[in-house]
Amino acid sequence: MSDKAIDIYVRPEFESGALGAAENVDVERELSLIERISNINAVRKLSILLGLVIIWQFYTWFSGVEPLLFPSFADSMDVLWKTLLSGEMFEKVWISLYVLLLGYAAGLLIAAVFLMLAVSTRIGSDFLSTMTAMFQPLPAISLLPLAMLWFGLGIPSLVFVTIHSVLWAVALSTHVGFMSVSETLRMVGRNYGLTGIPYILKILVPAAFGSILIGLKVGWAFAWRTLIGAELVFGAAAGEGGLGWMIFEKGDNLDTPYVFAALFMVILIGLLVENVIFRNVEINTIQKWGLQR
Amino acid sequence: MSDIKAISLFVRPEFENTGIETAVVGDIERRLSVWDRVSNMDPVRKFSVLILLVVSWELYTRIGDVNELMFPTFSATAAALVKAFVEEGLLTNIWNSLSLLLTGYVIGIAIAAGLVVLGVWSRFGSDLLTTLTAMLNPLPAIALLPLAMIWFGLGSSAIVFTLLHSIIWPVALNTHAGFQSVSETLRMVGQNYGLKGLPYIYKILIPAAFPAILTGLRIGWAFAWRTLIAAELVFGGQVMDTSGQIGNEDSNAGGLGWIIFANQMENQTPYVFAGLFTVIIVGILIENGIFRNVEDRTVRKWGMQKA
Numbered sequence: 001m002s003d004k005a006i007d008i009y010v011r012p013e014f015e016s017g018a019l020g021a022a023e024n025v026d027v028e029r030e031l032s033l034i035e036r037i038s039n040i041n042a043v044r045k046l047s048i049l050l051g052l053v054i055i056w057q058f059y060t061w062f063s064g065v066e067p068l069l070f071p072s073f074a075d076s077m078d079v080l081w082k083t084l085l086s087g088e089m090f091e092k093v094w095i096s097l098y099v100l101l102l103g104y105a106a107g108l109l110i111a112a113v114f115l116m117l118a119v120s121t122r123i124g125s126d127f128l129s130t131m132t133a134m135f136q137p138l139p140a141i142s143l144l145p146l147a148m149l150w151f152g153l154g155i156p157s158l159v160f161v162t163i164h165s166v167l168w169a170v171a172l173s174t175h176v177g178f179m180s181v182s183e184t185l186r187m188v189g190r191n192y193g194l195t196g197i198p199y200i201l202k203i204l205v206p207a208a209f210g211s212i213l214i215g216l217k218v219g220w221a222f223a224w225r226t227l228i229g230a231e232l233v234f235g236a237a238a239g240e241g242g243l244g245w246m247i248f249e250k251g252d253n254l255d256t257p258y259v260f261a262a263l264f265m266v267i268l269i270g271l272l273v274e275n276v277i278f279r280n281v282e283i284n285t286i287q288k289w290g291l292q293r
Numbered sequence: 294m295s296d297i298k299a300i301s302l303f304v305r306p307e308f309e310n311t312g313i314e315t316a317v318v319g320d321i322e323r324r325l326s327v328w329d330r331v332s333n334m335d336p337v338r339k340f341s342v343l344i345l346l347v348v349s350w351e352l353y354t355r356i357g358d359v360n361e362l363m364f365p366t367f368s369a370t371a372a373a374l375v376k377a378f379v380e381e382g383l384l385t386n387i388w389n390s391l392s393l394l395l396t397g398y399v400i401g402i403a404i405a406a407g408l409v410v411l412g413v414w415s416r417f418g419s420d421l422l423t424t425l426t427a428m429l430n431p432l433p434a435i436a437l438l439p440l441a442m443i444w445f446g447l448g449s450s451a452i453v454f455t456l457l458h459s460i461i462w463p464v465a466l467n468t469h470a471g472f473q474s475v476s477e478t479l480r481m482v483g484q485n486y487g488l489k490g491l492p493y494i495y496k497i498l499i500p501a502a503f504p505a506i507l508t509g510l511r512i513g514w515a516f517a518w519r520t521l522i523a524a525e526l527v528f529g530g531q532v533m534d535t536s537g538q539i540g541n542e543d544s545n546a547g548g549l550g551w552i553i554f555a556n557q558m559e560n561q562t563p564y565v566f567a568g569l570f571t572v573i574i575v576g577i578l579i580e581n582g583i584f585r586n587v588e589d590r591t592v593r594k595w596g597m598q599k600a
Contacts (some may be wrong), residue, residue: 044416048424069443123338130342137576139519141526142550142569145557149363225433225516229523232435244436251439259440263432270431 068254076260083261093265096242099155100227103162107219110163111171118175119200125175132172140165140226144233158230165226166219173218177211178204210291217278224270243269365563373563374570383552383567387575390548393449394521397456401513404457405464412469413494419469426466434459434520438527452524459520463512471505472498504592511584518576525550549575 037043053073059065060072067075083089114131117124140161147157181204189203205212231244241249243262250258285291331337347367353359354366361369377383408425411418434455441451475498483497499506525548547555549572556564592598 044420045424048417048420049428052424123342126335126338126342130339130346133577134573137518137580138569138573139522141519141523142553142572144526145553145565146562146569149557149562222519224431225435225519226523228433229435229520229527232438232523233527247436248439251443254443256440256443263436263440266436267428267432271427274431275427 068256071257071260075257076264079257080261080264083258089261089265092241092243092246092262093269096227096231096244097269099158099242100162100223102155103159103227104166104220104223106159107163107166107223108170108216111167111174114167114171115174115178116197116200119178119204120196128171128175132168132175135164136168136172140222141229144230158227161226161230162223165222169219169222170212170215173215174208174212177208177215180211181207206289209289210286213278213282213286217274220273220278224273228266362560362562365566369563370566370570373561374567377552377564377567377571383571386548386552387571390521390525390550391575393452393548394456394517397453397517397521398460398514400453401457401460401517402464402510405461405468408461408465409468409472410491410494412465413472413498414490422465422469426462426469429458430462430466432458434516435523435527438524452521455520455524456517459516460513463516464506464509467505467509467512468502471502471509474505475501500595503595504597507584507588507592511580514579514584518579521548522550522553522572526554 031039057073060067060070080089114124114128118128119125143164144157144161147160151157151160185203185207189199194202227242228244228247231242232248243266246262247259247266250256250262325333351367354364365373408418408422412422413419437458438451438455441454445451445454479497479501483493488496549568553565553568553572556562556568588598
């Protein structure tokens with residue numbers, strides 16, 4: 001407590017003059033019809049979509065843009081409708097989805113084998129982490145030229161690159177998930193005498209399901225992108241091409257409305273897989289189990 | 294304890310265990326042998342896995358009598374890689390790819406930032422952002438390349454356009470989701486300080502949502518890298534041939550994807566492998582060199598992410 005003068009600024013007292021009397025605004029009132037409607041999420045989003053579509057349509061009508069370069073919304077929809085009715089679109093979609101499913105399933109199978117090795121031995125774990133560190137940054141599509149060399153121009157090459165794009169993403173995130181399963185849960189498993197595959201299925205997989213699901217989602221996203229890219233390059237060499245090939249072929253022929261129709265289809269499938277399939281799996285597993293809020 | 298009921302409890306008869314040998318005290322503590330200690334080092338084990346892979350590759354191609362054009366030996370690949378680096382200016386090709394990527398990345402992040410700011414400011418902006426990302430995020434950027442080539446011609450602007458598309462949506466989606474999950478407490482702290490508009494965003498929302506933003510940046514980078522390689526694979530040649538950047542045949546036009554594709558067309562399989570290695574190396578460098586460092590200096594230092 002030395003005697004030093006400290007300058008403390010003390011704010012002079014003052015009395016605030018002209019405060020208007022507080023007004024009692026509506027504390028509670030019925031929302032008007034417009035407010036209630038615009039509070040519905042779906043309505044707002046749909047009207048934004050509608051707005052975008054209208055802008056697009058009017059832009060193509062009034063700006064005199066060359067329809068070969070940028071078709072109107074109506075034309076694109078018309079083509080989409082026609083190809084859907086004639087079954088041409090379904091055929092393309094099926095070719096793409098078939099390859100995708102084949103690649104996805106095979107990729108998951110291989111990932112499962114690698115993971116089993118990684119869980120049971122240390123050398124397996126090292127092997128897996130080295131392989132994923134190497135191949136995860138390698139875009140699967142860049143293996144396409146090699147795949148074409150090895151497997152010829154056909155579905156096997158497409159499946160090969162799809163496997164490559166699924167495998168590492170799934171293996172990496174599942175492996176990380178397995179490693180972070182808490183010691184308590186592992187000991188519970190051992191207490192029940194679980195070893196080998198039952199130990200993986202009953203303890204590790206449910207405990208790490210959150211990160212497995214993330215891996216599956218990332219794997220799907222990469223696989224879908226890779227597949228469309230691969231089909232763009234040489235989908236037709238197999239005799240019949242999928243959606244990616246349709247985009248490329250119609251783009252080359254300047255059938256731009258077809259390109260847009262195919263793009264719509266790609267978006268639609270993406271939305272379906274992400275918001276219907278994965279969302280439902282999520283709701284029925286990790287959200288039900290309380291792993292994710 | 295009022296009424297007494299007779300409960301028959303089974304009482305295990307006492308017994309004395311016989312025939313237990315004296316407990317053997319094993320090594321409680323002992324020095325690990327040199328072998329144990331070496332094999333406990335992570336890098337040693339991983340390197341030996343790598344070396345093992347390389348050796349089995351070399352042996353397979355030598356002994357298995359594989360066609361050199363289908364699957365070159367490791368030594369041929371390594372020689373091609375060194376030759377490409379030293380003599381053929383592979384660095385120029387890497388730079389061609391990376392400069393495109395950087396251009397797209399920077400512009401993409403700027404556009405995403407604009408969209409997200411709109412999303413923070415108004416409910417309409419937020420709705421617009423969520424609708425657009427929901428629609429366009431599932432669309433593979435590469436699918437837009439044919440359209441981009443119609444609109445922008447065969448040039449690097451077409452590739453940058455597709456790159457933009459692959460970056461904007463993941464970044465905007467993750468950032469927006471991150472902003473929305475910033476806790477009310479932090480927001481109120483910001484409002485208490487009188488922060489509004491841009492200062493509110495970059496002093497409160499961005500630091501609080503940084504892990505999500507970083508995830509978005511990483512996904513954006515991963516998609517962009519894949520899109521770029523794919524675009525170059527497909528159209529690299531056309532793009533570079535007409536953009537006027539080319540002098541003669543030996544010039545290093547085109548990026549890494551183009552190197553892979555062109556060499557495959559000419560059956561220079563060792564060079565294809567060398568190109569793939571380069572892609573892996575660049576990917577690892579960016580992932581572990583840049584993103585890892587940013588993570589260490591931000592979210593990990595701030596204690597938002599463990600391990």
